[in-house]
Amino acid sequence: xxxxxxxxxxxxxxxxxxxxxxxxxxxxxxxxxxxxxxxxxxxxxxxxxxxxxxxxxxxxxxxxxxxxxxxxxxxxxxxxxxxxxxxxxxxxxxxxxxxxxxxxxxxxxxxxxxxxxxxxxxxxxxxxxxxxxxxxxxxxxxxxxxxxxxxxxxxxxxxxxxxxxxxxxxxxxxxxxxxxxxxxxxxxxxxxxxxxxxxxxxxxxxxxxxxxxxxxxxxxxxxxxxxxxxxxxxxxxxxxxxxxxxxxxxxxxxxxxxxxxxxxxxxxxxxxxxxxxxxxxxxxxxxxxxxxxxxxxxxxxxxxxxxxxxxxxxxxxxxxxxxxxxxxxxxxxxxxxxxxxxxxxxxxxxxxxxxxxxxxxxxxxxxxxxxxxxxxxxxxxxxxxxxxxxxxxxxxxxxxxxxxxxxxxxxxxxxxxxxxxxxxxxxxxxxxxxxxxxxxxxxxxxxxxxxxxxxxxxxxxxxxxxxxxxxxxxxxxxxxx
Numbered sequence: 486x487x488x489x490x491x492x493x494x495x496x497x498x499x500x501x502x503x504x505x506x507x508x509x510x511x512x513x514x515x516x517x518x519x520x521x522x523x524x525x526x527x528x529x530x531x532x533x534x535x536x537x538x539x540x541x542x543x544x545x546x547x548x549x550x551x552x553x554x555x556x557x558x559x560x561x562x563x564x565x566x567x568x569x570x571x572x573x574x575x576x577x578x579x580x581x582x583x584x585x586x587x588x589x590x591x592x593x594x595x596x597x598x599x600x601x602x603x604x605x606x607x608x609x610x611x612x613x614x615x616x617x618x619x620x621x622x623x624x625x626x627x628x629x630x631x632x633x634x635x636x637x638x639x640x641x642x643x644x645x646x647x648x649x650x651x652x653x654x655x656x657x658x659x660x661x662x663x664x665x666x667x668x669x670x671x672x673x674x675x676x677x678x679x680x681x682x683x684x685x686x687x688x689x690x691x692x693x694x695x696x697x698x699x700x701x702x703x704x705x706x707x708x709x710x711x712x713x714x715x716x717x718x719x720x721x722x723x724x725x726x727x728x729x730x731x732x733x734x735x736x737x738x739x740x741x742x743x744x745x746x747x748x749x750x751x752x753x754x755x756x757x758x759x760x761x762x763x764x765x766x767x768x769x770x771x772x773x774x775x776x777x778x779x780x781x782x783x784x785x786x787x788x789x790x791x792x793x794x795x796x797x798x799x800x801x802x803x804x805x806x807x808x809x810x811x812x813x814x815x816x817x818x819x820x821x822x823x824x825x826x827x828x829x830x831x832x833x834x835x836x837x838x839x840x841x842x843x844x845x846x847x848x849x850x851x852x853x854x855x856x857x858x859x860x861x862x863x864x865x866x867x868x869x870x871x872x873x874x875x876x877x878x879x880x881x882x883x884x885x886x887x888x889x890x891x892x893x894x895x896x897x898x899x900x901x902x903x904x905x906x907x908x909x910x911x912x913x914x915x916x917x918x919x920x921x922x923x924x925x926x927x928x929x930x931x932x933x934x935x936x937x938x939x940x941x942x943x944x945x946x947x948x949x950x951x952x953x954x955x956x957x958x959x960x961x962x963x964x965x966x
Contacts, residue, residue, distance in 0.1 A: 508550065
């Protein structure tokens with residue numbers, strides 16, 4: 486028999502009805518995917534000879550399979566297995582399995598994205614501009630590390646990361662964000678998201694530990710805490726940042742983005758920072774500070790990191806290279822109290838042990854030679870130019886309708902929308918017209934949602950900003966008062 490039918494077809498004359506026997510075996514193989522869509526089946530004569538049955542028997546089998554849509558005939562008389570995967574109803578068994586999945590994993594809409602081909606003006610937030618990134622220098626750094634692997638055996642190293650990279654990160658955040666730490670405080674992980682997961686698994690007792698998060702806030706941080714079994718408390722954000730007075734009793738962990746609040750962009754005031762640290766001491770809480778894009782400064786020097794004010798080791802500072810380099814580097818870090826590093830290592834080893842050594846060492850070289858600092862400086866100028874162009878566009882086309890919100894750092898900003906209009910309706914209308922923006926509804930699970938539009942600076946070209954702002958004004962007016 487031809488290899489395509491390595492199915493082990495069998496017929497028994499004692500069982501009777503040869504057509505039914507062969508049909509049942511072939512239809513089952515097609516429905517189960519063991520006969521893949523698009524493959525050609527043997528001719529009726531060849532299959533009849535192989536099974537030692539009459540050709541008419543095989544013709545009846547093929548005719549029934551074709552009538553049920555399991556086989557299709559192409560020009561030139563070739564018969565193929567049909568593509569039925571998209572037409573098969575979900576089995577009851579699959580539905581039962583899905584119902585057995587934990588509720589927090591069943592929502593698959595979080596990563597739904599519009600078709601990028603329909604977007605002309607892309608103000609997506611959370612994405613870096615990689616158009617000027619020195620990829621050739623990065624490639625050489627990576628290649629050097631691979632060549633070293635050819636000549637010597639590289640030891641796996643500690644789950645906290647390679648010493649050289651931990652040292653460079655400690656220096657980097659000390660210089661750029663006034664974070665007080667030593668290399669021994671640095672724990673390297675696969676992006677900020679893994680940092681949330683590690684800290685959640687380390688500190689959350691399912692069904693017991695209360696976690697306060699900003700609302701609106703970063704949905705992926707929320708997901709990390711929910712899946713760890715935390716009791717979530719949504720705390721509002723105002724013009725000074727997280728409303729500390731609204732943190733309820735029973736909370737043991739506070740997640741906050743104080744320098745560039747996600748997504749409202751507002752910086753947390755000094756008085757609120759002091760208030761939060763005081764409350765953390767009174768209630769014996771820890772604070773997870775996400776400083777995701779504060780290397781980039783808009784207009785003036787940003788407020789120092791919250792961790793800088795912490796004298797008791799309560800703040801776990803989370804950073805990432807995804808915003809200042811490129812998304813796929815998948816490297817982040819936690820600046821943690823030194824006592825916590827061995828316990829974070831225990832949790833990390835239960836997941837994926839460590840980050841790739843070549844990437845760690847290449848990144849250390851990239852930082853040591855000053856390439857990262859030069860790239861950040863270059864991109865800071867570009868982002869500030871885009872920010873200035875957006876503000877100019879607002880003043881020219883939408884003054885009185887849109888009002889820029891406060892911002893000191895980061896690569897997205899907010900525009901406060903006049904109360905006569907709905908931010909959610911404007912976002913929907915804008916997307917239909919090829920403008921990708923965001924609104925608070927995407928990042929809040931409470932009813933207290935700021936009437937704001939959020940615009941990212943990473944994917945919008947400078948020359949597209951003015952026409953985009955004019956079209957955005959039109960989108961607002963079209964939604965009606």
